[in-house]
Amino acid sequence: MALLEVSGLVKEFDGKPVLNGVDLSLEEGQVKVIMGPSGCGKSTLLRCINRLVEPTSGRILFRGEDVTRPDTDVRALRQRIGFVFQHFALYRHLSALDNIKLGLRKLRRMSDAEATDRACHELRRMDMEEHRDKYPAQLSGGQKQRVAIARALAMDPAVLFFDEPTSALDPRMAREVVALINQLFMDNVTMLCVTHDVFLARYISDRILFLDHGQVRAEGDVEQLLDAHDDPQIRAFFGPGTRAR
């Protein structure tokens, strides 16, 4: 059974469709990258799946359970999906350690000592333990994104969603984060990643999904999509510079 199966997903804002019948499936341990031009609905798709945005119609099965039903426990669903944001979205009034502990204490009901242990473990995994007492304003962009990933992983989610994880970073920091996500890929963490970053897509993904005008225009492995695709619009999007190096 797929971890996630989306079928015929539609989202309209003021009658204007942003997602127009999206089908998507994600197996356990799989990594998929969603690419496409700005405004094609990539971020909305992620937000519909965890119900931050209410879909207009369509079906989303999460481990076989229809999570678009009105009686769905939305908060429980969200706790099973780790979400990493483009601009990191760390809680600025909390230190790196407390950012991770907040969910563990208030949602997982862990004791302070347990939450600290768990948070330190995740910070170590992200090579960030020495920065545990720093506030987000005292961290670089790359460091913030590491803490954001640690915060998501600490909740032990079934899948990690990344919404443009490298687009707010300079190239050096972006490469660091790509290496980290790649490490997660090696560790068999299930991930769904929205990005414009071809370098990231090449590095981490089994499959790439090309979204355009709210629809999946193509899906294939990296070589198929990034290198000389038949569709001229997809070729135009990725451009000649993205071909195999």
Add this chain to the structure above:
Amino acid sequence: MSDWIGFFQDVVDYGPQILQGLGNTLLLWVVMTITGLLGSILVFYLTLSQHRLVCRLTDAYISFFIGTPLIVLLFLMYYGLPQWGLRLSPFTVAVIGFTFNVAAYNARYLRAAYNGLDQEELEAGRAQGFSSRQVFLLITLPQSLRLAVPGLTNQAILNLKDSSVAFLIQYTEFFAQVQELATRNFQYFKAYLMAGLVYLALVSVIVIVARQLERRLVRPIGG
């Protein structure tokens, strides 16, 4: 010079009453600053409601209390309500009046601070699985309070100065006692100058504490 010595002698003689008045001023200030802050957190929470009617009523509340002179409200309760059979003590009227007024102002400061928050952080809270109330208590409120510290401490200073209005509803606070002293020895200039200096000293203490608070709470988290 002998004038001043005579005046200070009067102050010493009338000292117990002045000190009692100062105690009443500080009591009213502490109570209204706390109740005004707590009230403002409730009003602030209601301004974020998803229900349009609740938002409108809350906005109307804020506009009414910001737009109405406090003295009108105090007189309405102290001199007006007894005509309807409801008699409240000066302290009770002062606390209720100031609380409603201060809560409206503080709610505005908090709301302005909220507008400066990074909405993605609040979305991150919802994405983690926190309820709306948890997002408010754990993320929105601590951040808004920190950003609103300069406005809230200014309001605390205003509270102390405005507390002198309470003498008009028979609350025997510091200024009422200074007034009493002045009518006894007819040294109006010296009495009111002393009152002004005492208020200035108290405000200076609040300002020093407020700046410390700002340094500790606002600076580490940055922009």
